[in-house]
Amino acid sequence: MNPFDYERASDARGAVAAVAARPDAQFLGGGTNLVDHMKLGVAQPGMLVDVTRLPFDSVEARPEGGVRVGGMMRNSELAADPLIREWYPVLAQALLAGASGQLRNLATTGGNLLQRTRCPYFQDLTTPCNKREPGSGCSALHGWNRDHAVLGGSSECVAVHPSDLAVALTALDAVVRLQSPGHDRGLPVHSLYKLPEDDPSHDTVLEHGELITAVDLPEASPHTRSAYRKVRDRASFAFALSSVAAVVEVADGVVQSARIALGGVATVPWRASRAEEVLRGAPATEETFRAAADAELEAAEPLRHNEFKVALTRNTIVAVLRDLAAAEEGSG
Numbered sequence: 001m002n003p004f005d006y007e008r009a010s011d012a013r014g015a016v017a018a019v020a021a022r023p024d025a026q027f028l029g030g031g032t033n034l035v036d037h038m039k040l041g042v043a044q045p046g047m048l049v050d051v052t053r054l055p056f057d058s059v060e061a062r063p064e065g066g067v068r069v070g071g072m073m074r075n076s077e078l079a080a081d082p083l084i085r086e087w088y089p090v091l092a093q094a095l096l097a098g099a100s101g102q103l104r105n106l107a108t109t110g111g112n113l114l115q116r117t118r119c120p121y122f123q124d125l126t127t128p129c130n131k132r133e134p135g136s137g138c139s140a141l142h143g144w145n146r147d148h149a150v151l152g153g154s155s156e157c158v159a160v161h162p163s164d165l166a167v168a169l170t171a172l173d174a175v176v177r178l179q180s181p182g183h184d185r186g187l188p189v190h191s192l193y194k195l196p197e198d199d200p201s202h203d204t205v206l207e208h209g210e211l212i213t214a215v216d217l218p219e220a221s222p223h224t225r226s227a228y229r230k231v232r233d234r235a236s237f238a239f240a241l242s243s244v245a246a247v248v249e250v251a252d253g254v255v256q257s258a259r260i261a262l263g264g265v266a267t268v269p270w271r272a273s274r275a276e277e278v279l280r281g282a283p284a285t286e287e288t289f290r291a292a293a294d295a296e297l298e299a300a301e302p303l304r305h306n307e308f309k310v311a312l313t314r315n316t317i318v319a320v321l322r323d324l325a326a327a328e329e330g331s332g
């Protein structure tokens, strides 16, 4: 590991000023991703600004409706929060499907959203990787690509985004609150991430020095139901091969509204807008659910080793929608 400076921030203004002042500075959350990358030589920050003691570590009901989740809140605490469990089960389920108990005790909201891909070539300095070293090539495109993307890829990069939390937040229409020396802003989670196109080196649209202070969740309707299902090689401690987050309202056998996001299959947390269009106003039947999944996956471009992800995702979307519709029926 290279030597680096370390500073523990006591206020947000000081933290963003410290990172903005040095191009080689980075925020440090729980360190479960960044420190690994420093050990591997994938990241070489000259300075770490530790933001874990900043006072953004709780869930608060907002007067205008919805809740604000602190950017430094630990994943395990967020998953256990009563407001989240009652009103946003998709979020609690996604968090509990991620990593392990020990990792979730350290990992923060902001750090989880900004964790980098688990593509093995990205982590292996001996292999070409456009994300790590722009212009060097993509080893996965014609290499081992079982875990890679079938949606949103380009000839430059086909790595999947690894965060379960980001998939749930995308389906919830959450907004990330950002602070920087120049201005504060809010950004819908689905606009935070960048498709790789011809430059996969930047995963997000964030500017250097922008700090995630919070994530706002819109008010949850008592009529919607939500769920997260993750399919993976092992029951825990494994990233998604495919995952589905769904927030759905069904009344009188008709889908009133549907927000769906996919994980493990795309270069960004993938909003399944085509599926949503098919679902809206349609009868809540198996046939509709299949048509919705097919509409979304029509655009899939599987690679040599991951064609199985298309059928897996189709079946997972249908299963999640079927379960949510059945739960609604059972409650009526």
Ligand SMILES: Cc1cc2nc3c(=O)[nH]c(=O)nc-3n(C[C@H](O)[C@H](O)[C@H](O)COP(=O)(O)OP(=O)(O)OC[C@H]3O[C@@H](n4cnc5c(N)ncnc54)[C@H](O)[C@@H]3O)c2cc1C
Residues within 6 Å of the ligand: 026, 027, 028, 029, 030, 031, 032, 033, 034, 035, 051, 071, 072, 097, 098, 099, 100, 103, 106, 107, 108, 109, 110, 111, 112, 113, 114, 115, 116, 162, 163, 164, 165, 210, 211, 212, 213, 237, 238, 239, 240
């Ligand atoms: C073995 C293993 C299995 C895992 N399995 C899963 C899984 O199944 N699902 C899943 O979703 N994740 C999984 N993870 C990843 C884990 O969830 C992430 O490492 C963790 O969420 C990152 O959070 P952190 O606070 O530790 O971030 P850090 O490592 O501290 O930071 C990550 C990045 O975010 C930046 N950053 C941190 N906080 C902020 C902030 N507030 N504002 C702006 N930038 C910030 C840092 O500069 C860095 O670039 C796994 C990790 C391991 C090691």
Ligand code: SF4
Residues within 6 Å of the ligand: 117, 119, 120, 121, 122, 128, 129, 130, 131, 132, 137, 138, 139, 140, 141, 156, 157, 158, 159, 200
């Ligand atoms: S898929 Fe992306 S991260 Fe993986 S080797 Fe190719 S460029 Fe690098």
